[in-house]
Amino acid sequence: MNEFSWKDVTNALSLANLILGLFSIFCSFCKRCHSASWMLLISFLLDMAVGAITRHLSLCSKSGVELNDFAIFTTFGLASALLLGVDGPLNGFLAVIYVLAATFRLCFYSTDAQLTYRGLPCRYASCVLASTSLLTKGNTFILSCMASLMVLFMMDQSYYPHDEILESENWKKLVYMGGAIMLLSSPFSLTAFYCLLWSLSYIFFPDALWGKAVRLRLQGQGN
Template identity: 30%
Template structure:
């Protein structure tokens, strides 16, 4: 019984990440843009802790890895893209950035899921792409070019050292 509880602890942090992402989307839709940004940052805290706790407790699982990817696409792909879209002036470039950002994030997560790397990430991790958008959003600033560059960096061949 205690073993099942211990195994669930990291997944609870992952669910916290997901809930914060969903709350960010909800707050954004209600016009509370700065608070929506803060929930993306809170998602990052949960995301940072879930993996560390799983390794510390030695309860890593495939389920946890997949759940983490699903939470990340919401919290660091969809939520920041919607935030960007809410602030940006309408244009074809804005629409392209809005579509490509979560799409490239999903592709990056799928690539990592199929072929994990040790010691480094191939492409910019989705939290590292989503957090700058949340930071810009907090100051009600948007830039389609920055959003597009971050999207492309997620699927680029660059290596980023794991924290």
Template identity: 50%
Template sequence: MVMGMASILSSLNGHHHAACWLVLIGYLLDLADGAVARQLNACSALGAKLDDFADFTTFGIATSLLLRTSDLLDNILCMCYVLSVFVRLCFFSSGIPFMYRGLPCIYSSAILASASLLSGGNMALLRVIAVAMILFMISQNFYPHDRVLESQAWKKVVYAGGIIMLFCSSFPPACMYYLLWSVSYILFPTSLWSSKV
């Protein structure tokens, strides 16, 4: 949630580059928070609600502001993006263990933030990606609950690579890493990312 609020403030102050990176840091933290809570035996109903608030702040509001311009249609797109994240968070349960209905919003946010950084904030490209991500999030397709840090060893390596890229890599390779990671979840959700705890 702190990353999301910091990203919102960065966007509002015109620091687009920082706003994108804060969303990507939130992406890494969101993939870890459930595993940490379970490891510490600190799971609770309050924690689940706080997680949803944090997701909405970071992957809804903060990410939508990456699309904001003075144009009315861009502002409508921002609102549609926030609403699709809201719908996705409210109705993610599929009734099937370890499965979501609709693309988890962390992946759409990582794709938008990475694409924004790589393209220098090219709004034409971001509009197309945002519309595609909205459709993925509100779709009825099933996506696996990818417990990255509680699953196969290679997933932990991918996660560790994300942390290394964040701190040790130059900016284009790191953005490509997050972009490929997130796109692989969309393209190969079951074959690559289904949870085998």
């Protein structure tokens, strides 16, 4: 496929991500948190595919970047926050804080280092909330606790390595493939538990587990 065709593919995936986010919002308003969470987990995998194709083929277009950013905000910001519910003032306030944290993370926490993120990427925070919602059947207290923790990680200025799931070591590709297969064929609770462990491993062990390829690349550039 030529460059133009691959740009179409990445834009289509970003658009699919956006549509899933909108449907997740609709499901949250209809009190169907199970379906809303499931769509966010699918978007979690789609976003990684978009990043992998874009980096591998060095694709960069203003319209593609803007579409992807809007999809990330809608899906991993707004749709994820609505998992908390807006029935009460406290939940509504926390949902607003979560959206603001995701917005600041996307707009202001950029970094010149091409191999790291500053602040937890929104998709991992969203994956934690969606998995927790599925495992706890939408328990608002537990979700509020997890959302508060994710806000702190997104606003933290610590550096996280580019995960590069589909371009790095084989075991990372297997982790991704395992998540995709489980989303399609495994029980909901098992899939949610798998995705939760995956996200927490990146959050709490970013360098020890997920930063190996980044360190090797930095060493190679230094030499």
